[in-house]
Amino acid sequence: MxxxxxxxxxxxxxxxxxxxxxxxxxxxxxxxxxxxxxxxxxxxxxxxxxxxxxxxxxxxxxxxxxxxxxxxxxxxPSRGGADAPAGDAGGYGYGYVDATLAELAAVDPAASAVLRAAEALLEGNLTRAPPQLRDAAVRGLRDWLGQQRRFDPGVMAELVDLIKRPIDRYAAGGARRDGEGRRRRPYASCAVVGNSGVLLAKEHGALIDGHDLVIRLNNAPAGEAGGGRLARHVGARTGLAFLNSNVLSRCAERGGGGCRYCRAYGDGVPILTYMCSAEHFVEHAACSSAGAGAAAPVLVTDPRLDALCGRIVKYYSLRRFVRETGRPAAEWGTRHEEGMFHYSSGMQAVVAAAGVCGRVSVFGFGKDPGARHHYHTMQRGELDLHDYEAEYEFYRDLEARPQAIPFLRDSGFTLPPVVVYR
Missing domain, CATH: 1.10.287 (Helix Hairpins)
Structure with a gap:
């Protein structure tokens, strides 16, 4: 029976x-x-x-x-195990991960659509690119596609080499340093500065600037911008600009196909970009061309990091859906359009920082009823393609119980201490 x-x-x-x-x-x-x-x-x-x-x-x-x-x-799996916060997993302890949610989180129709479009562009030789940029754009696209074949959380242990090493090489004038082949040290401390309007309610500027590396998102203004009033809230220094490629494409279009307007913090600040569309390798080629050789590098996130971020956020979103609605996780798509759902730029910047920094501080992530969505725009509503509440749960786990985070716990990588300033 x-x-x-x-x-x-x-x-x-x-x-x-x-x-x-x-x-x-x-x-x-x-x-x-x-x-x-x-x-x-x-x-x-x-x-x-x-x-x-x-x-x-x-x-x-x-x-x-x-x-x-x-x-x-x-x-x-109990209801608590499937949808409770990782630290209260229905009696399964901090390490419990719901297998059903993990399996559903691995399905990413949006990423699959991007890959299909990329393959079609490559077959057509990326004719959108100007002749002088076509070879570089095709080469970048081909290399990027070649890295899409496997899911590998172990990419976390490689991020210092993938991100910090080319930045260090640029800082050294392009010369290889003695011992460069040895394992490199991470940045001592990093500040990831989000764009939430809650930043204006605090004066964290000096604290932000005191970090070894300051990462800003999507060319949000800092320092002397806004008549110098922003510096005390968001700081003035920038060591790395994290842009999604939609931003890269728009600023390049504004500059007539060049990269001038994409370097909001100056030519000496490196850019790390996530590819939302394969077509944006044209803009990447423009920013990385020989004419821009004196400027800091424009790096593309490793596709393994993209996939890792996608799975983490969808897992947290699925868990939140089950908890709040009491409905099966398979019905998650009734709330979120799977073909559009995506993690935010800020979330990926935080994960990248965890891979290249010995200590991470997070500022400007969160919301308040009286605050704007972005501190530098009048926008108040959130984008439907993100699940910010699920991402906030991820940040809380990253700060308090990193060993409970699905997929990251399988990376074999020891996460650094993370503090989220609210």
Whole structure:
């Protein structure tokens, strides 16, 4: 009988199973009533009857069914395990990761669509690119596609080489330093400065500038911008600009195809960009061309890092959906359009910082009813393609219980201390 007690993907009894249980209870009541009628026990409880064995059998049957149900519920992922915060995982402890949610998080239709478009562009030789940039753009696109074949959380251990090494080489004037082949040290401390309007309620500028590396997002203004009033809130220094490629494309278009307007913090500040569209390798080629050789490098995030960020955020979004709606995780797509859903630029910047920094401080992530979405624009609404609340849960885990974060815990990489300033 235990095999008849089945649970859905999240460990809950389905509506059909509830109906079957109600029918079983009804049958038991009818049997009990019939036994009482036959024995006259409704009228005369003091006389034993031949129905006593039947009553005992019914009681044993109900007890056995209840025990089977309890056993099945305990063996399956509980509601707490699937959707509670990682530190309260339904009794599974900090290390518990829901296998169903992890499997669903691996499905990324948006990323698959980008790859299909990239392959089509490559077959067409990226004719959108100007002739002088076409070879460089095609080469960058081909290399990027060649790295898409596997999911590898171990990329975290390679980020110092992938990000910091080319930046250090640029700072050294392009010369290879002695011992460059040896493992490089991370930055001692990094500040990741988000764009939330909550920044204007604090004066963290000096604290931000005191970090070894300051990372800013999507060319948000800093320092003397805004008549110099922003510096005390957001700081003045910038060591790395993190741009999604939509921003890179728009600023290059504004500059007539060049990179002038993309370097909001000056030619000496490196850019790290995530490729939202394969077409943007044209702008990447423009910013990396020989004519821009004196400027700091424009790096592209490793596709393995992109995939890792995508899975982490979708896992947290799935878990939040199940917790708040009580519906199966498979129905997550009714709230989020899977073909558009994506992590934010800030989330990937934080994960990248965790890979290249010995200590990470996070500023300007969060919201307040009275604050603008971005401190430098009048926008108040959030973009539907992001699940910011799920990302905030991720940041809390990154700060308090990094060992509970799915996928990152499989990287073999020891995450640095992270502090989120609210």
């Amino acid at each position: 235990a095999s008849d007690i089945l649970l859905d993907a999240n460990g809950f009894i389905t509506s059909g199973q509830r109906a079957r249980r109600r029918a079983e209870r009804s049958l038991a009541r009818r049997l009990l009533s019939a036994a009482l009628e036959d024995s006259g026990m409704k009228r005369q409880w003091s006389h034993p009857s031949a129905a006593l064995p039947l009553l005992v059998a019914v009681s044993l049957l109900l007890t056995f069914r209840w025990c089977c149900l309890r056993h099945a519920q305990q063996a399956a």
